[in-house]
Each structure stands twice: as structure tokens, then as C-alpha cells.
Amino acid sequence: MKVLTVVGARPQFVKAAAVSRELRRSHEEVLVHTGQHYDEEMSDVFFDELGIPEPDDNLGVGSDSHGAQTAEMIVGLEERIEAEDPDAVLVYGDTNSTLAAAVAASKMDTDLAHVEAGLRSYNREMPEEVNRVLTDHAADLLFAPSRRAVENLREESVPGAVHDTGDVMYDAVLWARDRAEEHSTVLEDLGVEAGEYVLATVHRAGNTDDPAKLAAILDALAEDPREVVLPAHPRTVNRMREYELYEDARERLTLTDPAGYLDFVRLQDCADAVATDSGGVQKEAFFLDTPCVTMREETEWRETVEAGWNALVGADEERIRRALANADPPTEKPRPYGDGDAAARITALLDDA
Numbered sequence: 001m002k003v004l005t006v007v008g009a010r011p012q013f014v015k016a017a018a019v020s021r022e023l024r025r026s027h028e029e030v031l032v033h034t035g036q037h038y039d040e041e042m043s044d045v046f047f048d049e050l051g052i053p054e055p056d057d058n059l060g061v062g063s064d065s066h067g068a069q070t071a072e073m074i075v076g077l078e079e080r081i082e083a084e085d086p087d088a089v090l091v092y093g094d095t096n097s098t099l100a101a102a103v104a105a106s107k108m109d110t111d112l113a114h115v116e117a118g119l120r121s122y123n124r125e126m127p128e129e130v131n132r133v134l135t136d137h138a139a140d141l142l143f144a145p146s147r148r149a150v151e152n153l154r155e156e157s158v159p160g161a162v163h164d165t166g167d168v169m170y171d172a173v174l175w176a177r178d179r180a181e182e183h184s185t186v187l188e189d190l191g192v193e194a195g196e197y198v199l200a201t202v203h204r205a206g207n208t209d210d211p212a213k214l215a216a217i218l219d220a221l222a223e224d225p226r227e228v229v230l231p232a233h234p235r236t237v238n239r240m241r242e243y244e245l246y247e248d249a250r251e252r253l254t255l256t257d258p259a260g261y262l263d264f265v266r267l268q269d270c271a272d273a274v275a276t277d278s279g280g281v282q283k284e285a286f287f288l289d290t291p292c293v294t295m296r297e298e299t300e301w302r303e304t305v306e307a308g309w310n311a312l313v314g315a316d317e318e319r320i321r322r323a324l325a326n327a328d329p330p331t332e333k334p335r336p337y338g339d340g341d342a343a344a345r346i347t348a349l350l351d352d353a
Helices: 010-023 044-050 066-084 096-106 127-138 147-155 168-183 186-190 211-223 234-242 246-252 261-270 279-287 302-306 317-325 342-352
Strands: 002-007 028-033 088-092 111-115 141-144 161-164 197-201 227-231 254-256 273-276 292-294 310-312
Touching: 002 010, 002 066, 002 096, 010 028, 010 044, 010 088, 010 168, 010 261, 010 279, 010 342, 028 066, 044 261, 066 096, 088 096, 096 111, 096 127, 111 127, 111 342, 141 147, 141 342, 147 161, 168 261, 168 279, 168 342, 186 261, 211 227, 211 234, 211 246, 211 317, 227 261, 234 246, 261 279, 273 279, 273 317, 279 292, 279 302, 279 310, 292 317, 302 310
Parallel strands: 002 028, 002 088, 088 111, 111 141, 141 161, 197 227, 197 273, 227 254, 273 292, 292 310
Antiparallel strands: none
């Protein structure tokens, strides 16, 4: 079986690592990188750390408006699909790369398989929500990470075959946690002690492109009595400078460059709490038994909230501050995302397709 896998952003590299290791045991995989994240720190380093072979092709699309970026990807991916003639096109998550591959594959004689299908925030103002809904309705095989995701897809009556595989991110985190503990020196490099700091990430446009929201988030983080480590996304740094927030943040927070994946997993694993507006980080924190404060009003990962491991607080300074002060791990934790064997299940389902 020949599978053409499309990736373009950091979370997809992580998910692809877990599936590619399993898939390549018995199948041919062609890995196409759209170039959606083109900064080396946000792209190449993840291939190296996660043991993913260098991409067979890089479209080099780079940053642009949503429409222009997606259109250029569709053209490039259509050419690659036609040239490779795969049995299936495999996509991950909810980025513009995912949607572009879904459009290209749906117009050609190849199956489209969507890993992380069925997630819903029910906020159509998020570009990711539109991407994931459209991809799910175009997909032939839908690999859902949880029962809730399966139910979402059934409620929408998607035409493709829906499977509850568990979450490949769980596979990836289990793999990375052990290696990070053995190899990462990030705690020593930053001079922080396990259990004595908060790890924060802020990158979502709804927060970074709003000066008042970004200021509220940074102020709330800075008010926490623990050290706050903030690996800063390049776009976030640019907005902080634009809104004249950068110097104050640098003085009050521990600003760092974006971390490699193993270092980031180590930081999450050893943090007293995580504060984020990322979808993937919420779930990784859950897998690593680290309480999370999510600076959004909604989440695709409702199970983490219902279990008491994740608090939704928006960009409200007081709610963020209060949630961080009360971010204690619950006494119990369910397993809504499987047992860490999703990649093997996905590979078996591709075999049977």
C-alpha cells in the first residue's frame, strides 16, 4: 500500500511521527511538507527530534492569507497526488494544509483519510473549525480520537467510514516523555526546578491580534508567584513589540525561543501548571498529568474539562489568575483518548480499506 502523508505545521509533525513509525513497517509512505510553517525552529527540528525521515517533497508555500496559502497548496498537492498515484492521502488535524490536501484528494481517484476527525469547538470564527468540518465531510476514512468525536461525526451524518482509534498524540507523548527525561537538559538550561514553575504558550490569533487580550494574558501570567516560562511564538513576539508589551513581559516572565518537541514535553511534564491557548498543548498536559488553564472560551477537548484537569478562562485577567492559583491535579483521571496504540489501529484500518 502506498500512502501520501501531508504535513505542514508543528502539531502535525508530532502526530505523523507516531503513525509513520508504524506505517513504514509494512507500507510505502511519501511524506509531503507544504511549508506552512517554514521557520527552521518550527519545522525542521521536529523532523530531526521525532525521527521522521526528511520529507520527500516540500512545497515551500510559506505564510500568506488563508485563501492564497490554501490555493497554492491545492495546486501543489494536486500535482504530487497525480505524480505519486497513492492508494490513500493521509491528513492530520485542522490546518490549511489539511484542508488543501482534502480538496485536492477529493477531486482525484484516491481515498482521503483524516486523523483527529470529529473534533468540534462550535466556534466558526476559528479558521481551524471550518477546516476540520470541511475535511471531515470530504474524507473516506475518519479516525476519531474519542467517543465524543465519533458522536459528533454521526450527528453530522458524514459520508465516510468513522472509526474510534484513540488519539495518536497519546502515542507520541508516551514515546517522547521517556526520551525527554533521558536526553533533555532544558530545565537545567533555564535554571528552573521541576514543580516550581508555570509553562505558558500564547499563539492564537484571537489573543495575539487583540492588544487588550494579549496585555491581559501577559499581566495575569506575570502576577503568578511562580516563575512563568513562555516559549514565544514568532508571531506573538511581533505582536508584543507592536503593542509595546515586549519589554515589560521580558522583565516579568522568562521568555524563551520556541522549544524543540522533546524539550517542550519535558517542560510540560515538570511544570506545576500549564497556561495555553493551544489545542494540542491542552491535551499533552492532560496526558502528562499536568493541570491546564486554557485561555479560550471553548475547547475541542471537552473531556479534559469535564475530568477537572483543564479550566476554560478566556483572555480574562482575573479568571486566568484565579484558575492558575487553584490549578491542583484531581485525584482521578479517566482515559477518554485510548491506551496509546492509535497508530497501530490506524495502520490496520488503512490495510483493510
